[in-house]
Amino acid sequence: MSGVRLEVQWSPVHPDKFITWGTEIFLYEVASLKDATKLACSKVSDTTAANLLATNSNHHYVKCVDIYPQPEPDILLAIGQANGKVVLTTFGPTAFDALGLTGKELVPRHARQCNTVAWNPVDSNLIAAGLDKYKADHSVLLWDVLKCPHHGDGRTGMPSVSYQHHAASQALELARPVAELGLSETAHSLAWFNTQSRSLIIGMNNKHLKLVDLRDSNKAVNSTPTKAVYGLVVDPHNDHQLASFVENQISVWDTRNFEKPVLTLIHSKPVIKVLWCPTRHNLLGSLLRDSTSLHLHDIQYTVVGNDEVEPFVQEQSVHPGTANNITSFSWHPTHENRLLTIALSGTITDYVVFERITINCSPNTEIVWTHGRWILKLINDKVAVFNSLDDILVIFKRRALNDYGLKPELWQNGDLAEEESLKNLWHWLYLSRSLVEDGSMRGVDSKLPGIRCVLKIDSNETDGSEMISKPWVDLGKSINTVRIYRSENREKAMQLCGWKFDKESSLTSFLDRLESEGLYTRAAAIAVFNMKLRKAIDILNRAALSQNKQQLPSNLNIVAMALSGFSDDRSSMWRELCLASRSRLSEPYLRATFAFLTAEADNYENVLNESGVAVEDRVAFACTFLSDVKLNEYLKQLTAKLTEEGDxxxxxxxxxxxxxxQLLQRYLDVTRDVQSVSLLAVRVFPRELLLDSRVQNWIDSYRVLLDAWRLWNQRAHFDILLNACSPNDKAPQQIFVSCNFCGKSISAQMQGIIRNRGAYARLGATSQKLKMSSCPQCRKPLPRCAICLVHMGTPSGLQNNNSMNSNGRSSTANNKMAEFSSWFTFCQSCRHGGHAAHMTHWFREHSECPVTFCTCRCSSLDTAREAASIITHIARVQQ
Incomplete structure (x- = not known):
């Protein structure tokens, strides 16, 4: 089939059938792979296969084909040939034989090529054919295939003998079309409108498009000059929109404004086919010559006021997966975004276009996205895959549900953090607060001091450190010593670092705890930093025998052997070999250990800059071995570095x-963990820092997040912690009953009057129940109860019915809430209401509002029966 163009077309009424044609016409049926058992089937996708049902090879020089558009069990084809004939044919015996349609030939008066043929989608008995130019003939012929009498009987489908002579005598009359258009013109393409059965759009003479109403075929309804007269297609969703092409240009037209195309699409290669997608609005597919891909154009209209803005187009290229050039494609009539392609080699591909999807994430950490035109897919915490998502909101919500940050002890929140840095911070905050509370941080003006505060670095009030020469006790008669520095503030700083080793037993217990946690190299390094070389060797030897060997370096026993050969001689071979091999060690604590043992002139840069060593250990080391000047300089540099990193x-x-x-703000910028910074601020920051605009922004953001998750309990506890930081600040009243006329709070005015009446009662005035029928501010009447028509005025809240007891003091035993039956109750829809007891009684027997002419069904707006039972229960409890 070289040199012959292959075409493919889905049946418009059979969702599982399609045809292909070149020199022959093939009918296929699509089935799933497991159902495709026939020998003639071929795989067209990962899930489907095409079974060859029939072949029609009776027609030659086929130029165009169209499938009968009405739902019938069989397929009827209209074939346009090179000689201008339009032949109706099927694949074997069908129901169309009885109608005399099979084999019918629609022949023009003069032979010329048929360029296009199309069934009318509404009046399916009409078929239009577009032909080449002939100077004395029309180029567009309209045929009514059912006006011809039967060519045979209805039983056999064969021509009857009695009818043959009569049919031959009327052959010339039967062959005449019902309408003719385009005298001495060429019809390059044509298309019917989907809802206007007598309207036709024709591309003619390579110079204009004509829109024709066949009810008056002598006059074109509208026309426009253009060279884009090929491949005319009408949008199946919009009769006003159509598309055509010429060379490498596609034009999109609107018949309501037909002077010029509303959109022009330019390609790098000539266009050979365009088709509107029948399942997607405004989606146009195009195929270019010598291309292995299809181009999709999603045309989006924008209307501003009454003006239409130029359409916006989103372009997409899809590759069905064939390595050969595609010669044709066809959209499936009903399956969304599904199409068929056929390649030059004859390979057929069943392909589904995966569109760009829109993903949205709700505040409740629900992820929803579009899946086609009609389906939305959702992932929430009820789906198993949800817990595997590494999303920060998922982590935040899980922490919040576990009351992260709300636990009474700071270290308990660290255990819920699920992150090592956060866990260490909460535990350190607990340690710092404990040291302040037990008096270990006397003289420090902070409830949670840092190292810089304890050492008074920012105030430049250092107390001067004492230098001490400390010998290596494990080296026997060693003459070399190590210079260390001691002061009261340095001792406090080391306590904040967890290095509180005032006794030998405290150091031993600390190292034992590290060993129990599997931190052998850290324990060995701290032992060396405290001049306990033999203890470090013992720790490494025990680590070499540990059961967790897969988590530890394999050469710990060799490292222990190297430590045992330590010599304080600066020119020894041991020191030379350690300097050469130190960088090969994988453990940072081991590298820091040998850097300390081989340091010269108190230069501990390799220890202090070892990033794998914990910050608290490096700071404690600096507080031990650095002079005041070097210590201050190092701590300032380290603070700046950690702040920049958000550590x-x-x-x-x-x-x-x-x-x-500032450090927490940088941490937030890096990690987006607004939850932790907000909770840390509320739990440990003093009041003056809470007023910082950055901190207020953290707190407000986290409160909004809790509200979005509807975690009201956690939000309430968070607000309680926040208010505890400012006990003198009272939250303003947020809900109150206001007057319809002046807008003032009625309850607030009542409370003031109650207090005055209470004062009068304490002076001996007669106590009486307070009743009001008007606003205390503007004196306008209050609303009436819809049942009893009495102005509502019994205040809710505490009634101060004071009375004098025998001792002359007011009795508070009679202070009680106002009777619930007298509370204000309103429908939030119609705004009618009355006393609670009256409304409850009314809605036991009625569903509509008690106000005349009001048809609001107040009781059906919520779970009224449950509400009524709750109200009744409260009333009984108060009685």
């Missing part, structure tokens, strides 16, 4: 200060 370990240095706010 929470920097809170050890800043404490709860303005520098700590």
């Amino acid at each position: 929470l370990a920097g809170i050890l240095l800043t404490g709860t200060s303005s520098d700590g706010v």
Whole structure:
């Protein structure tokens, strides 16, 4: 079939059948792979196969084909040939034989090529054919296939003998079309409108489009000059919109404004076919010559006021998966975004276009996206895959449900953090607060001080450190010593770092705890930093025998052997070999250990800059071995570095200060963890820092997040913690009953009058129940009860019915809430209401509002029966 163009077309009424044609016409049926058992089937996708049902090879020089558009069990084809004939044919015996349609030939008066043929989608007995130019003939012929009498009987489908002579005598009359258009013109393409059965659009003479109403075929309804006269297609969703092409240009037209195309699409290659998608609005598919892909144009109209803005187009290229050039494609009539393609090699592909999807994430961490035109897919916490999503909102919500940040003890919140840095921070905050509360931080003006605050670095009030020469006790008669520095503030700083080793037993217990946690290299390094070389060797030897060998370096026993050969001689071979091999060690604590043992002239840069060593250990080491000047310089540099990185370990240095706010803001910028920074601020920051605009922004954002998740309980506890930071600040009243006329709070005015009446009662005035029928501010009457028609005025809340007891003091035993039956009750829809007891009684027997002419069914707006039972229960309890 080289040199012959292959075409493919879905049946418009059979969702599982399609045809292909070139020199022959083939009929296929699509089935799932498991059902495709015939030998003539071929795989067209990963899930479907095409079974060859029939072949029609009786017609040659086929130029165009169209399928009968009405739902019939069989397929009827209209074939346009090179000689201008339009032949109706089927695949074997069908129901169309009885109608005399099979084999019918519609022949023009003069032979010329048939360029296009199309069934009318509404009046399916009409068929239009577009022909080449002939100077004395028309190029568009309209045929009514049912006006011809039967060519045979209804039983056999064969011509009857008695009818043959009569049919031959009327052959010339039967062959005449019902309408003719385009005298001495060429019809390159044509298309019917989907809802206007007598309207036709024709591309003629390579120079204009004609819109014709066949009720008056002598006059074109509308026309426009253009060279884009090929491949005319009408949008199945919009009769006003059509498309055509010429060379590498596609034109989209609107028949209501036919002077010029509303959109022009330019391609790099000539266009050979365009088709509107029948299942998607405004989606146009196009195929270019010598291309292995299809181009999709999603045309979006925008209307501003009464003016139409130029359409916006989203373009997409899809590759059905064939390596050969595609020669044709066809959209499925009903399955969304499904199409068939046929390649030059004859390969057929059944393909579904996966569109760009819109993904939205709700505040409740629900993810929803579009799946086609009619389906939305959702993932929420009820789906198993949801828990595997590494989404920060999922983590936030899980923490909030576990009361993260709300636990009474700070260290308990660290255990819920699910992150090592957060866990260490909460535990350090608990340690710092404990040291302040037990008096270990006397003289420090902060409830949660940092290292810089304790050492008074920012105030430049250092107390001067004492230098001490400490020998290596494990080296026997060693003459070399290590210089360390001691002061009261340094001791406090080391306590904040967890290095509180005032006794030998405290160091031993600390190292034992590290070993129990599997932190052998850290324990060995801290032992060396405290001049306990033999203890470090024992720790490494026990680590080599540990059961968790897969989590530890395999050469710990060799490292222990290397430590045992330590010599304080600066020119020894041991020191030379350690300097050469230190960088090959994988454990940062081991590298820091040998960096300390091989340091010269108190230069501990390799220890202090070892990033794998915990910040608290590096700071404690600096507080031990650095002079005051070097210590201050190092801590300032380390603070700046940790703040820039947003490392929470920097809170050890800043404490709860303005520098700590800056560090947390940087942490928020890096991680977006507004939950942790808000809870940390509320739990540990002093009141003056809570007033910082950045902190207020954190708190407001987290409150909004809790509200969006509807975690009202967690939000209430969060507000309680926030209010506890400012006990003198009372939250303003948020809900009150207001007057319809002046808008003032009626309840607030009542409370003031109640207090005055209470004062009068304490002076001996006669106490009486307070009743009001008007607004205390503007004196306008209050609404009436819809049942009893009495002005509502019994105040809700505490009634101060004071009386004098025998001692002359007011008795508070009679203070009680106002009777619930007298409370204000309103429908939130119609705004009618009355006393609670009256409304409850009314809605036990009625569903509509008691106000005349009001048809509001107040009781059906919510669970009224349950509400009524609750109201009745409350009333009984008060009685």
